Amino acid sequence: MEFSETVQQRHSIKSYQPDKEISDAELKELMQEVVLSPSSFNLQHWTFISVRDTEIKGKIKDAAWGQEQVGTCSVLLVICGKLNAHEDAADIYQGVDQGIQDKVLPLIKGFYDGKDQLQRDESIRSASLAAMTLMLAAQNRGWATVPMIGFDPEAVSQLVNLKSNFIPVMLMAIGFKKEEPRPRSYRRPIEEVVKINTLDGPGLMG
Amino acid sequence: MEFSETVQQRHSIKSYQPDKEISDAELKELMQEVVLSPSSFNLQHWTFISVRDTEIKGKIKDAAWGQEQVGTCSVLLVICGKLNAHEDAADIYQGVDQGIQDKVLPLIKGFYDGKDQLQRDESIRSASLAAMTLMLAAQNRGWATVPMIGFDPEAVSQLVNLKSNFIPVMLMAIGFKKEEPRPRSYRRPIEEVVKINTLDGPGLMG
Numbered sequence: 360m361e362f363s364e365t366v367q368q369r370h371s372i373k374s375y376q377p378d379k380e381i382s383d384a385e386l387k388e389l390m391q392e393v394v395l396s397p398s399s400f401n402l403q404h405w406t407f408i409s410v411r412d413t414e415i416k417g418k419i420k421d422a423a424w425g426q427e428q429v430g431t432c433s434v435l436l437v438i439c440g441k442l443n444a445h446e447d448a449a450d451i452y453q454g455v456d457q458g459i460q461d462k463v464l465p466l467i468k469g470f471y472d473g474k475d476q477l478q479r480d481e482s483i484r485s486a487s488l489a490a491m492t493l494m495l496a497a498q499n500r501g502w503a504t505v506p507m508i509g510f511d512p513e514a515v516s517q518l519v520n521l522k523s524n525f526i527p528v529m530l531m532a533i534g535f536k537k538e539e540p541r542p543r544s545y546r547r548p549i550e551e552v553v554k555i556n557t558l559d560g561p562g563l564m565g
Numbered sequence: 566m567e568f569s570e571t572v573q574q575r576h577s578i579k580s581y582q583p584d585k586e587i588s589d590a591e592l593k594e595l596m597q598e599v600v601l602s603p604s605s606f607n608l609q610h611w612t613f614i615s616v617r618d619t620e621i622k623g624k625i626k627d628a629a630w631g632q633e634q635v636g637t638c639s640v641l642l643v644i645c646g647k648l649n650a651h652e653d654a655a656d657i658y659q660g661v662d663q664g665i666q667d668k669v670l671p672l673i674k675g676f677y678d679g680k681d682q683l684q685r686d687e688s689i690r691s692a693s694l695a696a697m698t699l700m701l702a703a704q705n706r707g708w709a710t711v712p713m714i715g716f717d718p719e720a721v722s723q724l725v726n727l728k729s730n731f732i733p734v735m736l737m738a739i740g741f742k743k744e745e746p747r748p749r750s751y752r753r754p755i756e757e758v759v760k761i762n763t764l765d766g767p768g769l770m771g
Contacts (some may be wrong), residue, residue: 360567361567362568363702366601371603383771386759387755387770390758390769392573395575397577397711401750403752406764407759410762455750484693488712490694491693491694491697491698492697492701495572496572506694508690522764529690547600547657553596553614556725557726558726558727558728559726563592563615565588565590
């Protein structure tokens, strides 16, 4: 599909056809596009837990304000961020020139080590970039999605066995929509969203 | 351009043609796609500061490890998140049925009020979703981008007059690439990135 059409057609969808399936092979193809998203120092802080197990899905639904789509979507993803992803840098840069490794690896260590807030920020940032690619790439395949932040992070972490170095960044339902989306919700006008040179500068008129 | 082609072609580009311009009208068209990104409760925590002023750009470059692309890109965006975006909920839901407003507005207040970490997380999450749409929508127009996190957030905040209720989430250079990108950097394999049902479950094979 044309890129602009994909962006225009994507809506958050909460009503799914529960009998429709997305195979692991299809999910894998989707993910091959998702991982092309950028991340700081290419650390790829993201990990996706694909939940199809009905029991786990049900318990996550309970921990997510009972939202219907958690149960009815074809695949529920728990999109996670790895707080200490910077510790994987040596693995990630393995194939890179030694000269670059010698420069970048200490830089990464110095940038992240001991900085808890930055590590959390980065996990959320990278996982969110990947999540947006995922929503668009799913739309391009005719699949609907909805990102969710309304859940108990500790309960969800327990249900999918997250260790303390991972956080759940958002839930994502993927599936086949049951009905057409409602008209798009209000968007703030561009002159309010884009400011020229400083936050108190004029709005972008174009 | 086809969606998949757009995703495949996007690379982070650090080398730009400094004489090439992107007009405000073109930037506005781009942003009209960007704001179609989703955000929790549709709060649209994002604000974009479009920096073309050479002096401010130069100072931001100094605060961003001297990265060349800050100076040579056509438009430098400081992508910001509004920590207290939930306080705008009444404005955003103005056009919505009163019954929905009565339900959603107190929910939003209860969800965010007094929760500093959540407010920060949400600002980063929403701004990052929009940032990914921006990179792809720019690619679709033949423009290159690079997201940057290597900068002094306090210095940049001062330079673009951010108030204390805004944080800079990332810098984004947009422009015309000077040379073809290097081969894509390493991506972790899908079986490592996607786990089945729990974090310690098997990897997705497809």
